[in-house]
Amino acid sequence: xxxxxxxxxxxxxxxxxxxxxxxxxxxxxxxxxxxxxxxxxxxxxxxxxxxxxxxxxxxxxxxxxxxxxxxxxxxxxxxxxxxxxxxxxxxxxxxxxxxxxxxxxxxxxxxxxxxxxxxxxxxxxxxxxxxxxxxxxxxxxxxxxxxxxxxxxxxxxxxxxxxxxxxxxxxxxxxxxxxxxxxxxxxxxxxxxxxxxxxxxxxxxxxxxxxxxxxxxxxxxxxxxxxxxxxxxxxxxxxxxxxxxxxxxxxxxxxxxxxxxxxxxxxxxxxxxxxxxxxxxxxxxxxxxxxxxxxxxxxxxxxxxxxxxxxxxxxxxxxxxxxxxxxxxxxxxxxxxxxxxxxxxxxxxxxxxxxxxxxxxxxxxxxxxxxxxxxxxxxxxxxxxxxxxxxxxxx
Amino acid sequence: xxxxxxxxxxxxxxxxxxxxxxxxxxxxxxxxxxxxxxxxxxxxxxxxxxxxxxxxxxxxxxxxxxxxxxxxxxxxxxxxxxxxxxxxxxxxxxxxxxxxxxxxxxxxxxxxxxxxxxxxxxxxxxxxxxxxxxxxxxxxxxxxxxxxxxxxxxxxxxxxxxxxxxxxxxxxxxxxxxxxxxxxxxxxxxxxxxxxxxxxxxxxxxxxxxx
Numbered sequence: 001x002x003x004x005x006x007x008x009x010x011x012x013x014x015x016x017x018x019x020x021x022x023x024x025x026x027x028x029x030x031x032x033x034x035x036x037x038x039x040x041x042x043x044x045x046x047x048x049x050x051x052x053x054x055x056x057x058x059x060x061x062x063x064x065x066x067x068x069x070x071x072x073x074x075x076x077x078x079x080x081x082x083x084x085x086x087x088x089x090x091x092x093x094x095x096x097x098x099x100x101x102x103x104x105x106x107x108x109x110x111x112x113x114x115x116x117x118x119x120x121x122x123x124x125x126x127x128x129x130x131x132x133x134x135x136x137x138x139x140x141x142x143x144x145x146x147x148x149x150x151x152x153x154x155x156x157x158x159x160x161x162x163x164x165x166x167x168x169x170x171x172x173x174x175x176x177x178x179x180x181x182x183x184x185x186x187x188x189x190x191x192x193x194x195x196x197x198x199x200x201x202x203x204x205x206x207x208x209x210x211x212x213x214x215x216x217x218x219x220x221x222x223x224x225x226x227x228x229x230x231x232x233x234x235x236x237x238x239x240x241x242x243x244x245x246x247x248x249x250x251x252x253x254x255x256x257x258x259x260x261x262x263x264x265x266x267x268x269x270x271x272x273x274x275x276x277x278x279x280x281x282x283x284x285x286x287x288x289x290x291x292x293x294x295x296x297x298x299x300x301x302x303x304x305x306x307x308x309x310x311x312x313x314x315x316x317x318x319x320x321x322x323x324x325x326x327x328x329x330x331x332x333x334x335x336x337x338x339x340x341x342x343x344x345x346x347x348x349x350x351x352x353x354x355x356x357x358x359x360x361x362x363x364x365x366x367x368x369x370x371x372x373x374x375x376x377x378x379x380x381x382x383x384x385x386x387x388x389x390x391x392x393x394x395x
Numbered sequence: 396x397x398x399x400x401x402x403x404x405x406x407x408x409x410x411x412x413x414x415x416x417x418x419x420x421x422x423x424x425x426x427x428x429x430x431x432x433x434x435x436x437x438x439x440x441x442x443x444x445x446x447x448x449x450x451x452x453x454x455x456x457x458x459x460x461x462x463x464x465x466x467x468x469x470x471x472x473x474x475x476x477x478x479x480x481x482x483x484x485x486x487x488x489x490x491x492x493x494x495x496x497x498x499x500x501x502x503x504x505x506x507x508x509x510x511x512x513x514x515x516x517x518x519x520x521x522x523x524x525x526x527x528x529x530x531x532x533x534x535x536x537x538x539x540x541x542x543x544x545x546x547x548x549x550x551x552x553x554x555x556x557x558x559x560x561x562x563x564x565x566x567x568x569x570x571x572x573x574x575x576x577x578x579x580x581x582x583x584x585x586x587x588x589x590x591x592x593x594x595x596x597x598x599x600x601x602x603x604x605x606x
Contacts, residue, residue, distance in 0.1 A: 244477065244499070252480045285525035285558045288532055320521060320560025324528065333559040379559070 097157035104149025107142055219246055234317075238279045245272050263330075264289045266300045267323055274304060280311045281318040288325030295364045299323070299332055299384055302368075305356040306334035306380040314338025314378060330384045337377035343370050357382070398513045401442035402426040403433040403459060404475070405451045409498065413446065416502040421509060430454050434462045437470060444513050447492065449476035449483050460490040473512045475500075481526050485599035489589050494518025511563075516578040517585035524557040527588055530595040543591040546584065553580045 080099070158170060223243040230236045249268070264286045271282040290296060303321055310319045314336040322333045357380065358368045366384035398421050404410050410426045417423060424440045427433035430453045437445060437459070445463075447456040460472055472492040476483060477499075484495050493512050496505065497520065508518045519527075531546045546554070556566040563577045570577075588596065 241499070248477070248479060283521055283560060285521050287525050287528040287558065322521070322525070322555070322559040324555070324558075335560045337560070337565075 097153040097160070099153075100156060101150050101153030104146045104151075104153060107146035107149060215250065219243060219250070234279055237281075238275060241281060242272060242276050245275070261292060262289050263292055263296050263300070263323065263325065266292055266296070267303065267321065270300050270304050271307075271321060274307055274311070278308065278311050279317065280307065282307060283318070283320045284323075285321070286323045286325075290325050290330070295366075295384055295387065296330070298360050298364045299330060299366075299382055302357045302360050302382050303332050303334055305353075305360075306382070309353060309357075309380075310334060310336040310338065310378060313341070326386070328386050330386060332382040332384075333379060334382075335377065335379040340372045340374045340376050340378050342374055343372055353380075397422040398444055398509060399424045399440075399442045400509060401433075401437055401440060401445045403428075403445060403451075403456070404448040405429065406448075409448075413505070417506060417509065421506070430458045433459045437463050437467070441467060442470060444509050445470055445472045446509070447472050447474050447487070449474050449487055456487050456492070457490050460487065460492060464491050471512045471515075473508055473518060479522055481529075482599045482601075484523055484526055485530070485588070485596055488523075488585070489596065491589070493585065494520075495523045496520050497522070511578070515582075517581045519554070519557050519581055519584070521558050521560055524554040526599075527584060528554050528558060530588075530593060530599070540590075540592065543587050544593050546587065550580050550584050553577055554584060557581075 158166075220243060223239055227236050227239050230239060245268075267284050267286050271284040274280055275282050292300075303323070307319045307321060311317070316336060316338040318336065320333075320335045322335075324331050353370065361368050361382050361384065364384060365387070366382060368383070369381045370378070371381070372378035400417060400421050400423050402410050402413055402423065403426065404413070405428050407428065410428070414423050414426065424442050425436050427436045430451055433445075433447075445459075447459060449456045456472075456474055456476075463470055472487075474484075474487040474492040474495045475498055476495070477497065479497065488495060493515075494508060494517055496508055496518060500508070500520075511518050527546075528551070531551075552570065553566055556569060557563075561569065563574050563581070567574045567577045
């Protein structure tokens with residue numbers, strides 16, 4: 001309830017969160033042990049890996065509302081008071097310093113920054129807690145408060161167990177020891193850190209090179225081998241085109257995206273597929289882009305049919321497809337400059353175009369126009385009204 | 396009238412291929428495989444049209460255009476590349492190239508493109524037309540120069556036909572205008588493409604420093 005620790009532990013152990021919370025509460029009664037365990041788990045337990053694809057709203061992010069903090073604090077205070085009265089007390093000399101230090105520790109290391117406007121834990125931006133602490137400027141007050149609380153805890157502890165004068169001696173001794181250690185080990189630690197960074201960089205570089213080699217091997221070298229075995233020039237051209245398309249997509253970063261999640265990618269993928277399977281050259285140009293929905297999938301499928309038709313009947317191997325996304329409509333054009341035909345002369349029983357292209361588009365509220373003249377090529381225009389949000393430029 | 400052509404590409408095979416494709420009725424006055432050779436060769440031979448590879452070591456086609464443009468403004472560049480990345484295309488066009496075609500272009504189309512560049516017109520491949528339409532897709536919120544930051548409806552229409560795979564002649568037939576008028580529209584678009592301060596264009600051009 002406070003920071004999701006109980007819930008997290010429950011999930012880990014496969015128990016009801018309520019049981020775990022109860023356990024914490026009981027433990028808390030046992031000399032405050034539960035409170036410390038809770039805080040430790042809060043800090044140490046790994047936060048769930050954040051999947052970027054999951055919308056923020058779905059992620060289970062514990063909130064650090066001020067009210068909950070106050071409630072938690074009051075509960076802890078209550079528990080401590082009960083302990084005190086019931087005689088289970090372990091002495092002022094230990095209790096107060098430990099409490100102070102624990103609060104300071106929690107303030108310092110708690111994953112997330114409650115001072116972040118929305119009061120939400122920003123899990124994605126955190127590397128190590130220390131990095132997170134040093135990176136955000138808003139964390140500084142927390143750093144100071146946490147450090148002061150821990151220091152306070154130390155001073156109280158020392159003051160309670162020894163005299164203050166002795167404490168000063170102890171602190172001096174600690175400072176001298178720390179300084180000496182820094183002088184002894186400082187340069188070595190510095191070098192170690194540098195070496196680590198260097199090693200990491202070179203490892204990343206090696207990895208990138210290995211990935212590139214693997215990719216080139218799987219794609220370009222394979223295709224080159226295939227081209228050497230190809231018997232017809234047309235087959236070679238088709239292999240080369242396909243490889244060119246793949247490599248370009250890879251170089252310019254279009255490939256890793258989810259295949260076909262957006263219209264532009266879907267059209268490109270469709271064109272590539274037809275080039276491969278039907279030995280066509282498909283010149284695809286897309287202006288604007290949109291999230292793929294059922295209407296747009298129908299458009300892509302209809303374009304694919306129209307390209308196939310052109311490949312079958314136009315007598316040439318080159319087809320252009322052009323898709324333009326506007327705010328209120330989408331137009332697709334599939335054109336070849338082949339033999340053409342007289343649309344009026346197509347017999348009624350030849351329903352290929354009608355069923356696979358026209359009806360498909362009409363089912364999605366659009367219309368199809370076919371323009372062709374014998375000897376002057378053919379163009380199929382697919383028109384779809386837009387039922388979703390506005391267009392987004394692709395690059 | 397033959398056109399004096401200079402070929403710049405760092406791939407020997409590609410240079411000789413293009414040379415043999417074009418030499419029948421164009422005069423290939425020279426070629427170069429590096430940026431340095433290209434600049435020296437163009438200065439010496441003063442060709443009319445330069446076929447320029449976009450991707451080369453030491454600055455690529457962009458470096459050649461920038462070195463030549465000031466002293467020899469009459470030399471016209473047609474950019475050639477295997478890449479379709481917007482930043483490459485827009486980068487060389489904004490530097491001063493008058494057209495852009497991909498290396499997979501058919502010989503007769505390349506031929507027509509060289510002639511067109513020589514005549515002072517612009518060469519827009521379907522993909523370049525697509526890029527322009529995409530860059531000018533949205534209305535600019537704060538147009539700095541309204542004349543440069545907008546496409547006219549007619550220009551948009553012409554570009555759409557080109558993006559759909561129509562030749563200039565076919566565009567003219569469709570719109571009931573002459574080829575010359577189509578060329579005028581395309582040249583006007585080229586000018587906007589080179590001079591407009593639209594964010595997309597300047598960003599694409601600035602992103603050029605890849606590979």
